[in-house]
Amino acid sequence: MQEEHDTPTRILRALRFRPKGMTITEVAKQIGATRNSVSKHLEILQIAGKVDVRVVGNAKVYSLAQRVPMSAFLCFTKNLILILDESQRIVQVNDQCLKALRRSKDDLIGLTLEEAALPVVSTPEAISFIEGLEREQVVTDLRCRSDGKDFFYQMQAIPTTFDDGETGCTLVLEDITERKRYVRNMEFLARTAMELVDMPAEADIYQYIGKRIIELVPGGCVYVFSYDEIYQQFSLRATEGEGFHDGLIQILGRDPIGLVVPLTEIFSLPSGGSPMSLLHGGIKELIFYPEIGPEGLSFYDLCFRQIPEDICEEIRRTWNLGKVYITFLVWGEQLFGDVGIFMAPHEKLEDQQAVESFLRQASIALARRQTEDRLRRSESRFRDVIDSSPVAAAIIESDGRYSYLNRAFTDLFGYTLADIPTGRDWFRQAFPDPDLRSEAIAAWKADLAQAGRGTPRPRTFSVRCRDGEEKTILFSPVELSDGTQYVTCEDLTEERRAYRVLVGEITRLRQRRKS
Structure with a gap:
């Protein structure tokens, strides 16, 4: 009996020195036991998870199971783990899971997932997924909402065999919220970068900024000011948040959009400090309720003292405002405005890096828009x-296209851009005779080659106008640094006509004298 009792230990010791595995016959021969006894003990060891088996031809080859004990796995992994029996009742749960779910072990052990009503794994989607588990491990992503925020988990459902031979499954949940948030933020920044590039000039970029900030901070209230460099004042351009704009209209009795604040008002606030430190300091958190923050800023101060204190307090209470995150829209040394994100006293601005990156994109877009304007x-x-x-x-x-003709040009020749969109069209209209056209083109090109850029190359041509009249024109083209040509045209028709008349009179006088 003692020998039979030691058989499992001797089997495990024999397999330890044969990592490639042994057949039942080889194990029986190694430890000096009967084949039937070894076979029975190997089956028990397999159920206990201590040995693995694989089929090679007609033989079963056994080897030591390379597994981490479940107790160690439960204690040291940072993931959330629940172990279910075949009826989907919870039989074990690790401390990390209890902490995340804010439940005790006594509350959960023995309950089904549906009875436990857990926020992640008790949803119909998760239960349906677990019920469909067969022999292979499967993975899915789950989402839950808590305290107004979305959390994401990747759940692995692993078929599990217990020591008594019964089956169940182990649920391993990895918190992938940060990973999801990072991917979401990268997609957001890629999308907004393209939208800012493609935004038409007439679109209100400040309202766009407010709407996109609310995407990143859905529970906040946002204001966006533009800055007028000439008058050195800020103007409220957008307010965003659930009911924020309409509520302000109701409380103030007017639309706050257009509220003007001089630059000096902002930098005279108790928290103002150095203007440049404010402009380039990134996002600054200012707390004004339930206690005024260390900088001594009140909500009345934050409204630049442009709104009565009692109304400021009504606004603060209505939306439970306790802090604000402020950043200026700056690129280089240019100031374009500022953005404020109001939040409740207990809330914290998540995704601050994404907010800063987006506002940097917006500042670049504002700089580009200002340059283009x-x-x-x-x-x-x-x-x-x-x-x-x-x-x-x-x-x-x-490239030879006519991009502009002034009124004097059209008055002189009668041609518009529609008539002569290119130089080729101009020469064809102005020089209908092919031979004269070729001479004019050759002369134009020769002058261009000889004069070089920045040097006028005047030349007189006789051209036909749109009404068929022939005019003598002094053309003075100048090639600019980018290859564009600026051409001025002076009408010499009357001067030439007067000159020919004068020459004719002189010729006749000379002929009379000779006669």
């Missing part, structure tokens, strides 16, 4: 100057 105004002024000039002028792009 200045360029448009400069181009508009240039065209206004050229268009009001009495001298006929045209602008020809480096």
